[in-house]
Amino acid sequence: MSTLHPAITITDLAKSSAWPAIKKERVVTVAIDGKNTRVELATCPSPVGGDLLYLLCRKCHHRRRELFVVDGELACKKCHGLPLHPDHQLSSGRFSQKVVRKVWQVRRLEARLAKPGPDKNTRRRLRRRRRRLLDKLKQELARQRHEARDDLSLLLGQVGIQEL
Numbered sequence: 001m002s003t004l005h006p007a008i009t010i011t012d013l014a015k016s017s018a019w020p021a022i023k024k025e026r027v028v029t030v031a032i033d034g035k036n037t038r039v040e041l042a043t044c045p046s047p048v049g050g051d052l053l054y055l056l057c058r059k060c061h062h063r064r065r066e067l068f069v070v071d072g073e074l075a076c077k078k079c080h081g082l083p084l085h086p087d088h089q090l091s092s093g094r095f096s097q098k099v100v101r102k103v104w105q106v107r108r109l110e111a112r113l114a115k116p117g118p119d120k121n122t123r124r125r126l127r128r129r130r131r132r133l134l135d136k137l138k139q140e141l142a143r144q145r146h147e148a149r150d151d152l153s154l155l156l157g158q159v160g161i162q163e164l
């Protein structure tokens with residue numbers, strides 16, 4: 001199964017113009033397959049003071065940052081039983097699927113290069129592909145650093161801290 005994008009995330013909500021109202025009402029209505037679906041929000045005290053808002057999964061009622069639609073049903077990743085990558089070490093949440101997949105591709109290329117099989121031209125091609133993948137990995141990680149910064153702004157904004 002390919003990567004599934006979340007239908008609703010707290011990060012996106014916090015960026016929307018409806019955020020002040022959502023924050024006040026602690027509920028948001030989203031259209032899922034053309035049907036209005038209510039999602040409640042819950043607060044959790046932040047370790048730095050103030051409260052952080054989370055989406056409540058409609059199935060397990062746990063606090064989540066993202067909810068997904070599978071077969072027209074809105075729930076969290078865990079409830080949908082969305083598949084984890086076989087390499088748990090790599091997919092423990094620190095790295096995105098995109099990054100993990102590319103690391104696997106590099107590993108496979110290196111395994112092929114380690115064997116005596118491929119001829120000179122093929123080896124050159126494999127090495128080129130490996131280099132390209134590593135470049136893409138660098139780009140992807142740089143992009144994620146930007147997103148991490150956005151998440152930090154969100155956290156600071158939610159607890160009312162002005163950024164420097």
Ligand SMILES: [Zn+2]
Nearest residue numbers: 057060076079
């Ligand atoms: Zn759930």
